[in-house]
Each structure stands twice: as structure tokens, then as C-alpha cells.
Amino acid sequence: MKALIIDDEPLARDIIREYLTSHPSIEVMQECSDGFEGIKAIQQHQPDLIFLDIQMPKINGFEMLELAEYVPKVIFATAFDEYAVKAFEAHAVDYLLKPFSRQRFDAAVQKLMAEGPSREQVPAAMEAAAKSPDQSNRIVVKDGGKIRIIPITQVQYLEAADDYIKIHTADGSFLKKKTMQFFEETLSAAQFIRIHRSYIVNANLITRIDPYEKEGHLALLTTGARLPVSKAGYARLRDALGI
Amino acid sequence: MAISPYNRKFAIAVATGWIIWASLGYRLLADFGAGSLAALSDSMLSNALLFGGCFLISNNMRYYLPGKEKYWYVLLLGVIVTLLWMTMLRLSLPFLLSDDKQYVAEFYASLSIRMAVGFLVITSSTLLSLIWYTQQQEQDQAARKQETDQAARDAELLQLQNRLQPHFLFNSLNSVSALTISDPGKARDMIEQLSAFLRGSLQKEHRQWSTLEEELDYLRLYMGIEKVRFGYRLQTEINCDESTLQMRLPNTILQPVVENAIKFGLYDTLGEVCIRLTAQNSNGFLQIEVSNPFDQVTAVPRKGAGFGLASVRRRLFLLFARQDLLQTEMTDTLFITRILIPQI
DSSP states (O other): OEEEEEOSOHHHHHHHHHHHTTOTTOEEEEEESSHHHHHHHHHHHOOSEEEEESSOSSSOHHHHHHHSSSOOEEEEEESSOHHHHHHHHHTTOOEEESSOOHHHHHHHHHHHHHTOOOTTHHHHHHHHHTTSTTGGGEEEEEETTEEEEEEGGGEEEEEEETTEEEEEETTEEEEEOOOHHHHHHHSOTTTEEEEETTEEEEGGGEEEEEEETTTEEEEEETTSOEEEEOHHHHHHHHHHHTO | OOOOOOSHHHHHHHHHHHHHHHHHHHHHHHHTTOOHHHHHHHHHHHHHHHHHHHHHHHHHHHHOOOOTTHHHHHHHHHHHHHHHHHHHHHHHHHHHTTTOHHHHHHHHHTHHHHHHHHHHHHHHHHHHHHHHHHHHHHHHHHHHHHHHHHHHHHHHHHHHHTOOOHHHHHHHHHHHHHHHHHOHHHHHHHHHHHHHHHHHHHHGGGOOEEEHHHHHHHHHHHHHHHHHHHGGGEEEEEEEOGGGTTOEEETTOHHHHHHHHHHHHHHHSSSOEEEEEEEEEETTEEEEEEEEEOOHHHHHHHGGGTHHHHHHHHHHHHHHSOSOSEEEEEOSSEEEEEEEEOOO
16 A cells, blocks of 8 residues: 655654554655645655645645645644644544554554545545635645645635636636635635625725626626626625625 | 721811811800800800711711712702701700790891801711712722723733643644654653743743843743754744843743744745844844745735734733834745834
């Protein structure tokens, strides 16, 4: 079984490697000290299992998984992260609280090898954890081969595009595989408003709202973009802007 | 209940007032032709009763202060006590001095003027006690308010001071756990450092101030632990003027600043991170600068996570009543936190 250890603290990686000596069936392909390395290593080694820290430089463990080619079996390890722990517990994902004992580690590995969180459990936990302050402040996307971290303040509007969401910023637009509902829930409702089935807009950028056809409206942004506003969206917009 | 004005001084003042008032009364009665016995008994008795009435009112106010309708209350009380006083006079003096026909006639003739004087004295003493007790009550309230404010401030300061990051603690323990396998000697050192750090944060609980030298010792412990955790990635540099070492600053105020710099530096960039701390004497202020590298593009969303700095600013405000003692500055690659500590 191929495995990766992804943690920014060298000693934290050491301890996992040490505990793994009693599991000869698991081979550590690489140790990574941040999420970027992690994404590359997942692509390169196609591991069956990863040991993943949550708090890491630049992007956290959940964001790394969002960007990874696929989600292998994951054993999360965190010292203290209320949001993450809540998410794990809500979705029956096993996790290790640092510092952990060898017995606890062995139990987690055995449980995972026996059944393992199914494909749905880890992504569900990821979605739940995305409500943490960290992730509601930024969106990480893949931009060609590179990874881009978009501060929420730079997002102009979001547009639904099939299974993806198109994130429009001053530097261009980026695709991310998420749902409109996800962003509606995670982004600050005061700043981002769902004005249409397919549009969420940064309310700070709206300069004008014009009537359009019957019952509809058009929102004009400072950037020049014109976005359709549905009837329900118009009500939400009026609520949020206090008009 | 308000503090009572009754003490020796007050008793002497009242007695003196009574004597003066009685002598005036005696003089007045004598001038109108009353015999000396009649004038003496009348002035002593009527003034004693008058002062007694005043005492009654003032004592009553000690337990009950009128709220809304205070002026009507004063007037009503004045009328009632005056009437009471008059009744007592009428029931006593004419009978005590019934032999002196001229006096008894004069007594009845002077009733209205006696009543006017009595009413004046009683209402003014009522007003005086009202003012006295109201003032007492306000002073009491102000003292209590100050006390509760102080208590709230102390609690807040203590809370700001004792904020220990669980994330730091558990990760450090995890590092110790790893070291017990690879390097038990180092694990022991780390436990010792961690203990010293925790002891420091517990012990200093009630101490509000320390010298920069003490503060730096404490910081070195903290930085030492973080360096073990992050290995080569974390470098630290401390530069202080010799003259600043004995300057005073609020206890443990720098640790959250350095913690913020380390977190910001380590989680916002990849590769090596150097945290620099410099201290200098700037026009009698202790000026401390802490800098960390950061990434301009991604730094914006991290801004909100500056609880550490917010708590430092709040603490400086509670201690010095100034909002401008903590400032941050961003250059292309460095985030700088600057703190000024007045030396008082």
C-alpha cells in the first residue's frame, strides 16, 4: 500500500514514520511539508493512503484535497481545530488528535484498511470544514498547472457552469468544482448575494439595478459586467442592501 | 443606606445652633415684655422641640430618600412636622406657665409668627438633609461603579494576558512525543523549556509589569520551542539597545505579537522564515518592532485572523488609554508590527 505523509512540522512527520515501522504493508513514498508538494506527490505516486495535517502553509489540508487529482483514503491529524474536528465527527471520518499514542495510531490504520471512509465521507467532511474562518476568507483554484489563492475580497461574481463554478476576478476567471449552494453557504451573506439561480455577486461592486423584461432586473457592476437578477434574487438583494 | 452625618462635630454644631437659636428666642420674648422665667422656658422648650423635629426628618431621610416627587415631599413633611410642633407647643407651654397670664396671652397672639419661623426652619433642614443624602447616595454609586469597572478591567486584562494557544501547546507536545524516540535528551530539554514557558504564563498572572530583559527571556523560551517544532524553517533574530533592557512594559505583551509574526510568516510563505525583533529607546518610549515575511497576494484574507494583535491593542488601550500604541506596516515582503510603550 502506497502512502504519503503531509505535515509541515518535521517532528510530526517523524512520529508517523516511526509508528508505521510496525505496518510493513504500508510504504511511505514521500514526505511533504506543504499542500503544494502534497498535490504534486499525489499526482506522481497515486497513493492509496495519505496522512494529512490540517493547518499548513498557504493552503490547508482540506484545500489541498479540493485541488488534488483524486481523494485517496485519508487519515487526518490535527492538534487543535474545532471546525475540522466537528466536520470529522459529523461525517464519521477517523482522525488523530496530536499527540497520539501508538495504539491510537494502529487502531486508525487498521480501521481504514478494513473498510476506510468511503468516497463520500471525506468530501462531505471537507465541505463542512470549509465553513471555517480560514476558508471563508479565500478560494483556492487550479490555474493551469499552478495553484492560485484568491482572497474573497477580490471575487467579483460567481457563475454556475455545469458541474463547475466560474469565479470571476480582476485577473480573469477560474473554474472550481463546487456547487452554488456551497458558496452561498460559505461566503459571507452580507457581502455575497445569490441574485440568480446561476449567479452570486459581490454586493460592493453593484452600481446600478435596472428593470429588465417583465419581473426581471439587471445588476450593473463597476467592472461593466451585467448580471441577470431573478425575482427571488431581487428580493434578497433589496434585503441585503436595505432598499 | 447612606453614611450618617451624626458624629461629635455634628452634635456640637447642633448644640451650638440650638443655644444661639434659643438665646435669640429668649431675647425676642424679653423684648416683647415676657418675664425671664417664661422667656427662658419658652425659648428652650420650643427650640428643643423644633430641633427634635428637624432631627426626626433628617433621620427619616437616612432610610428613605424621596425619588420623583421630592419637592412636594419636602413641603408636605415641612407642613406636617410644623403642625405637630405647634400642637406640642400649644399643649405644653400655656399649661407649664399658666400662672403668667400676660405670657399666655402673648403666646396665643404669636402663634402665626411662631408657625412661620418653625416652618422655615423645618423645611430648610429637610432640604439640607435631602441634599446631603442625595449627594451621599451619588458618591456611593460612583464608588461602586468605579469598583465594578476596575474589576471588569482587571478581569479583561488577565484574560488578555493569559491567552495560551491550544494549537501551540498540543503541537509542542506532539514534537516532544516524536523526540522521545529519536532524541530523548532533546525531548527532555523541550519538556523543560515548555514547563518554564507554562510556569511563566501561570506565575505572572498577577504581575502587570516586567522589564524588557525578563520579557525577552520569556520570549526566547517561546521561540526556542517553536524552533524545535518547525526546524530549519524558522529563524529568529533579536537586536536590543543595552539601554532598553531595564525599560518597563506590560507583562507578556510581546509574546502574542511574536506568535502572530511566526504564524503569519510560517503559514503565509513557503521556505525559510526569519522573525526579527528590535528594541530601542525612542524619546523616552520603549519602541519594539517585530517583523515577519509575508506574501502580498494572499495576505489580505489573513488580516481578519489577527486576534493576537487585537488583544494586544486592547490591552495597551486599557493600560494607557491610547489607541495608537500599536501600529502595523507592510513593505513589499515584510509585515512589521510596531509597539510604543510609555515609560510611566
